[in-house]
Amino acid sequence: MSDRKVRNIYTAFPEGKHKVLTLSYxxxxxxxxxxxxxxxxxxxxxxxxxxxxLEDIPFEEAYNERIPTSEYKELYKGHEIACHxxxxxxxxxxxxxxQIQQVLEDRRALEEIMHRPIRGMAxxxxxxxDTVVETLKACGIVHSxxxxxxxxxxxxxxxxxxxxxxxxxxxxLMKLTREFLDLHKTQYLYMLYVWGHSYEFERDDxxxxxxTFAKEVSNKDDIxxxxxxxxxxxxxxxxxxxxxxxxxFAYNPxxxxxxxxxxxxxxxxKGGVTTEL
Ligand SMILES: [Zn+2]
Numbered sequence: 001m002s003d004r005k006v007r008n009i010y011t012a013f014p015e016g017k018h019k020v021l022t023l024s025y026x027x028x029x030x031x032x033x034x035x036x037x038x039x040x041x042x043x044x045x046x047x048x049x050x051x052x053x054l055e056d057i058p059f060e061e062a063y064n065e066r067i068p069t070s071e072y073k074e075l076y077k078g079h080e081i082a083c084h085x086x087x088x089x090x091x092x093x094x095x096x097x098x099q100i101q102q103v104l105e106d107r108r109a110l111e112e113i114m115h116r117p118i119r120g121m122a123x124x125x126x127x128x129x130d131t132v133v134e135t136l137k138a139c140g141i142v143h144s145x146x147x148x149x150x151x152x153x154x155x156x157x158x159x160x161x162x163x164x165x166x167x168x169x170x171x172x173l174m175k176l177t178r179e180f181l182d183l184h185k186t187q188y189l190y191m192l193y194v195w196g197h198s199y200e201f202e203r204d205d206x207x208x209x210x211x212t213f214a215k216e217v218s219n220k221d222d223i224x225x226x227x228x229x230x231x232x233x234x235x236x237x238x239x240x241x242x243x244x245x246x247x248x249f250a251y252n253p254x255x256x257x258x259x260x261x262x263x264x265x266x267x268x269x270k271g272g273v274t275t276e277l
Contacts, residue, residue, distance in 0.1 A: 007247035009277070011189065011238045012259040013224040016266020018186045019153075020224045020231060021217055024049065024145050024164065024195040026084055026122050028072075030065045031198035036075055038210060042218035046079050047228040049122035049145070052109035053086035063202035072113050080227035082120030083107050083141065090127040099135045107139060120144065120229050122195075133160050143232045145195060153180055153190040159232050164193040168209055169200065177216055186261065191231075192217070234258070241269060249276050 013020055021044065025035060028050035039046055052069065059065050072081060085091060085102040086109070094102065103121065110118045119142045123132070126147030136144055143159040149166040156162045166176060173194070180192040194213070201207045217223070226234070237256035244250065252258050252269040260267050262277045269275040 004246075007277070008261075008263055009243060009247055010186075010261040011235070011241075012261040012266060013189065013226075014234065014257075014259055015224070016259050016261055017222055017224045018188070018261075019180065019183060019190045019192070019220075019222055020226055021045075021180075021192045021194075022226055022228055022231060023047070024122060024193065024228060026124075026195070026197050027051065027088075027199070028067045028084075029063060029197070029199045030067060031063050031202045032067055033075060034207070035198040035201070035210065036079065038214055040078070042214040043225055044214055044218065045225045045227045045230070047082050047120055047122075047145075048076055048079055049082045049084035049120070050110070051084045051086060051088050051124075052106050052113075054088065061199075061203070063199040069109075069113050072110075073115075080120060080229045081110055081114050081118060082122065082143075082228065083110060083118060084122055085124050088124040090125045091123065092127045092129045092132050096131065096135065099132060100139065103136060103139045103141060107141070120232075123147070128161070136160055143228050145193075145228070147195075151176065153183065153192055155189050155191050155235075162193075162228070164195045165191070166194060168194055168196040168213065173209070173213060174216070177213060181217065181220065186264075237271075243277075247277060249274055251275075 023046035025046055026049045055066050055069055083106040086106045091099055107118045121141050121144040143162055145162045148163045150163045183190050237254040238258045240254055241258050242251040250269050251274045252271050255271040257271055258269045267277055
């Protein structure tokens, strides 16, 4: 017994990576077109939180026009579409019945458009409380973003109270980004999570902020570029992996391939099979 070696086995992101970059943009306004094109050019992945019931509301500034819902499927291909409620109320202030309607009807409408399950959300106006979180659970929502910046890279404790690292408007965006790029210790999983609204680049005439950011973070071998739901679903599969006490094999009961880091070596555990570690 005493001469047995206890192995260091860690959960890893795909391909054994330990850093993930994710982005989250709200309201589905016209400048999303330029933002999605930029993300696609640099291989970045985002979650776009949209309101299914605001397509026809009047606007004054051109950047406040909403993307027609008929464009969603094509425009947001490769990214995640998530709920932002039907009409963007400060939801914690709404009666429970309204909360349910605002979330479930948004989900239903978006699913009809996208023809895939919609399981994410961002809190409109950043508004939520414990009751809202319970409502989301009952509506099948598994992750929802707040507007509370952590200014750090820790993985969230609770995906339904998912605090981002910072908004792109934060003065320390590039300082934080460089810190993230420089993280080489692999004891922890790290996340850089940036959020905002694409119309802000138009309104503030500062597309260079996100262009500089995208250029700097793209094409890094040690970063996994993922949407919010890809992170949730991947970690869900990773948490279900069954590793032997000896640490010499692992069974992956899910259909999702999962990576482990075993004594600093990345090992792929394919879905549905037992892998020797
Ligand atoms: Zn919003």
